[in-house]
């Protein structure tokens with residue numbers, strides 16, 4: 001299984017503050033039998049240039065040779081108008097794929113501006129957005145998730161939403177309704193936001209059944225391998 005959303009890389013964003021913590025985070029995933037993690041440091045085009053971000057990400061990744069799990073470079077990119085100053089956003093995508101973990105700005109509703117920007121990423125930039133931590137946006141309910149899926153987006157849920165008793169019911173419903181393609185820990189450190197994957201997978205299996213975990217694994221593997229999953233027949237649980 002793969003952790004598709006992590007802030008493991010050292011000293012690049014508000015995630016791991018040093019290499020020791022980064023390696024502790026990879027070890028924590030290793031002990032949960034999560035052998036791959038997508039490294040998704042925050043990219044905010046209003047505060048950093050794309051070139052500088054890539055340089056810092058490459059340098060941070062080069063210090064991670066002690067990791068026993070595979071680390072895949074990517075980003076968690078905030079949707080901001082400055083993003084469209086660049087002609088090519090491929091380096092922000094999960095390495096060698098068209099998939100981009102996309103964080104939406106705080107929104108009161110999923111308005112036409114946001115939808116237009118997402119369409120631009122899909123059509124002009126040839127990118128497949130994976131909407132990060134869908135549970136965070138209170139303006140996005142089932143109807144809006146369906147709209148995003150219809151547009152061609154993938155949907156990611158944080159494991160915290162499954163582990164937190166207050167949000168668990170809704171998170172599991174979303175998985176059961178097949179709104180969610182992938183999960184990720186969105187880990188930032190070992191204390192407040194640690195890399196919890198296995199516990200969430202166990203809960204999904206216990207509450208919904210193993211096929212729902214297999215479905216999440218199918219999408220995660222497909223994404224990191226750059227497979228065009230939206231063009232394939234949906235993975236439907238019988």
Ligand SMILES: [Fe+2]
Pocket residue numbers: 005006007076186
């Ligand atoms: Fe994140």
